[in-house]
Amino acid sequence: MGEQYDSDLHLHSQYSGGTSPRMVIREIARGAAKKGLDLVGTGDILHPKWRRHVRRELVEDEYGLLKEPKTGVLFVPTVEVEDERRVHHLIILPSLDHAEELHGELSRYSDDIDAEGRPHLRMTGAELADLLKDHDCLFGPAHAFVPWTSVFKEYDSLRECYGSAMDRVDFVELGLSADSDYADRISELHEYTFLTCSDAHSPYPHRLGREFVRFELEEPSYDVLKAAIRRKPGGRVVLNVGLIPELGKYNRTACARCKRQFELEEAERLNWRCPECGGTIKKGVRDRVLELADLEKPKHPNHRPPYLRIIPLAEIIAKALGLSTITAKKVRAVWNSLVRRFGSEIDVLIETPIEEIAEVDERVAELLKSFREGTVNIRPGGGGEYGKIITEEESEREEPRSRKPVQRTLDELIGRG
Known part of the structure; x- marks a missing residue:
């Protein structure tokens, strides 16, 4: 049996739009320690200035992960990218050197990779997945159900998005408005490990780690983390922890301007335009899951860990x-x-x-x-x-x-x- 590590693998630095200027390594590490997190993603690791900051602030520990010296919090290089269809993907990398190499390759497909922590790519999800085959990284759709920038906003299945590169997908990140019960009504998702992450834009404990994964790892290394996510010997996911889906900000179908909520049939009848303020009605995660579900009730595969709801x-x-x-x-x-x-x-x-x-x-x-x-x-x-x-x-x-x-x-x- 290994040690347990509470881990939040999706967050952002001060170089992503809409984030706090306090999203620097020292503050993230302090917030993680107060929250009780052992391992967090760096976020935004393709951004050159952020990568230099990470190199200055963190040291490599004996197992190859990065460590903040004062708190002892461990970091692993991560980045969220947006493809040409506005679908977001999460990439987890073994080292800063690997991030440097990936930056060089992806810079050919991006105009803002040196300016935006969450870069936009002139690639489809399938093309991105295919390119990543040559990299020792973990890869999967980010916040898979949100109505703005997700795989299930744009497609009706993972296969539609990733095509012949489906075997490159290692996980599905659920997002704040969904849980295992939602996702496991879609049988296509049964073979995937679910990640629960915060997508934090500030280092405060009510944001950082509001969703996290509890891993059991024989050692705190990238290879064992990879084994846990791919369900290989050496590590495993023992618990997904996240918000009650109804607490997520995209759970119900609602107007993006005045926040009035609608039943799906009513929103369709109104042609997705709010009669109160004229704003756009966005389809909620609950209704999108009901559209995609091929099972009346969730059916959890044997490898699926429990899901604990917190706030x-x-x-x-x-x-x-x-x-x-x-x-x-x-x-x-x-x-x-x-x-x-x-x-x-x-x-x-x-x-x-x-x-x-x-x-x-x-x-x-x-x-x-x-x-x-x-x-x-x-x-x-x-x-x-x-x-x-x-x-x-x-x-x-x-x-x-x-x-x-x-x-x-x-x-x-x-x-x-």
Whole structure:
């Protein structure tokens, strides 16, 4: 048996559009340590300035991964790229030298590879997959179901996207608005490892690691990580951890401007134009999965690990305290008290007994208990707006609403105890 590593393999640097200027290695490592992450992706590793920054800030550890010296957080080179059909793909690389080589090859197909952390490529997904055959990397579609820039926004199957290079696809990243139950209603996906990642644009714990993968690795090396994702001896995925899909900002079909939500048939009848504000209605992940599903219920293959649904701790604290913002001083104070006492946000969310959390704050403990038992109500997200936890009183007044499905405890999910 190897050691377990909580890992977030998809995030971005300050060189990607819409990201925080604090997305530098030191801040990412600090945020990862507070969250409880052991391994994170560098993001944006094809960008020359970011690659130089990574070389300065990280050192190679004894197993060949990169390490931030002060925190001990491990990094692996990663990048998200956009193809000519606006489909996003995630690439995981063994080293900075490999990233340098790949930059040289892909620069022939990109006008912004030296300016944008998430470069645009004049290639199809199939052409990209074919080019990567000669590189020792891991590759798969990023946030596969989102309605703007994903494989299932543009295609009805992976094969339509990757064609004869299908054997080059190592994983499917689910995205924040989907989970294993959603994806495993599509039998084509049963053969793939699912990755759950944050796609973080800031280093704060409510963004970084909001979705992560728990790997069991014989050693923390790229080769063993690759073995785990490809389901070969040496490593394995033991847990996917992510948001309740309804909390994702693209879960329901909704107007991208005013966020009004629609049933799929209504959106089609309106020709995808909002009658309230004239904005574009975007098809939600839930409805897209229903279109693609060839199974009435999810059928999980034997290799599929459990999926544990979580939510950022700051959101739980803010709701428990009756505050409207997760950055309020009172929220930070309770968050700091819990993390200092119990080790990390992940520890608080899924490992620490509720009675011990109650010693710090009974209100937070009560809400977290409801969350773990599956008795919280959710106002689903859509149109680019995240879903929200709502009280029983709010749920009676507001539509649409969704009750989080009951999930087993972590011990029950992984057969511990």
